[in-house]
Amino acid sequence: MEAPAGNVSVKVEEEDAPLPNYHPEYPSSPDMDITLRSNDGTLFGASSLLLKLTWGFFKTMFSLPKESPSSSSTEPITMQESTEVIAGLLNLSFRLGMPPLDSIDTLETLLRAADKYEVTSAAVMIRSVLTSPVLEASPARIYGIAYEHGWYKEAAWASSKTLTLDLCSPEAVSDLSRIDGSAIMKLMTLHRNRRDLFRERLDDIDLFPYATTTQLVCHSCEEDVDNSPWQVMKYTLVSQMERDGISTDCLDGTILEAVIDAKCPRCKRKIYNPVMLRKGLREAIKGLPDRVEFSAEEEAEAQGT
Template sequence: MASIDPVRKTHPLFNSREGNIVLVSAEGTLYRIPAFILRNTTGFFRALLPPLLQAAQSQSGVVDPIEVDEKDVVVERILRMLCGLETPRWASFDEIDAVITLAEKWDAPGPISVIRSAIMAPHLLQDSLRLFILASHFGWEEEAKIASTYTLTLSIYDEQHMEQLERLSTKDLMRLLAFHRRRRDDFRTFLDSDEPFNAGNATNHFCSGCGEKVDNHTWRELKARMFYEMDQRPLGDTLLGLDMEEWPESIACWSAKCRKPECGRFYYNKLVTFRDIQDCLDKLPSTI
């Protein structure tokens, strides 16, 4: 080996006698790796190492250390995968992004495939937007579809998501935004239809008890509130739950009844309406 600063430490897992290539992390840690491992697992070193090894044989017989810009946590993780060693559980997409960026730079399909099999872990699914970004970047359609479903809990147009959305290609960004918009707009179309919501949407609707014309303003206000909720959270899980029971619009709608004292019939059947709203939600597209 070429002379190495003795102050630098060698990583204990990567200090093999057969390690004729030395990688140096951004933090100065040395990683001794057999050249054949790097050549066989990465396109980058497959192209880089042969001329370096050939030059070393004809000159000093050693290869100078190769500097890597990434920190130890990234270099160690990718080398574990390249060498078939145990890989710790991924804690977050911050870890994944750093390692997969290096794997892509090195043209290392093995680590990328390992990461692909790991990103569907439940705790990573909660970071659905970053999962969608990663899956879209690599063309992993199945994972992208699953991630798109989990993004339905997000108000996608909020400013807090803008930085992440800017990482998407125009095509993938439009696919995701169109999916969210389609669920919201399709839901509104269902709510505005005469079937099954004839009691609230008919131009002229009359009380079934006395024939008095019905004022449907409470239903229209409830529809507007439900549309707003779907815009904020297209999954629709805020509808039909306990929270909805406390909306002023819900209370007004379910208590609306005929103004004739001798009649007093309620305008809307709450249980039937809930069932019909759930049917509408079930008909909405669930993935991109």
């Protein structure tokens, strides 16, 4: 006789317990007596000895007295950072490789984590790549990061790269909003001093005899001619400096055409000498301040930290 349907027992296969989600570069092993867990659940096998040697945070943590002589918790240590940040910080700590240099956001996040956990070696390696030519980042952003950490050599270098930026553009304002106020003032002062000195040199009659006059006398026929081409070019050059920076490259561009091509309405001879004009502009551009300067006290303080 068949057993009643209600008495039939069904065997349910128990599901396998999920395996721990270890990062492939930092799996669990007998040599790894510490487990770190990122904020998104990834586990990292690590050596407490190596962490004590490279992370000031863990050096302090492991030196604290335990609650009881027998307490030896194997629970993972939960970190507030993501998998990407923890992996990058461990790689930097043990000199296993640099993070990709395609994102300044990633680099800055790693640097903040290095500061938080006192990973000096990671900070040193990040500093070494801030001025890398392959790092795709706004120089204003690099300047702010370097200034914040007292890396004045890198900050000065980055400030020189901002000279082609319009500091009032939305992109620059967004980058500057991340920077300390005193750092912004130094950068703004650099740009302002360059502009004011350049404008002053454009009015130097030793460089440009016609610098401040409204009328000229034609060298060929002695006819009075209008000096407005020069005045317009002065305004254009100063405006370009604020918007795109200024360099001797502009001497080969179209910005000088109106002045170079200006002719006396009477004899049709050129009013301005192109050779002397370019020579004067080279002198006006030469020696303009090109980077933020730091006091001896600031540099000494940075070296002491």
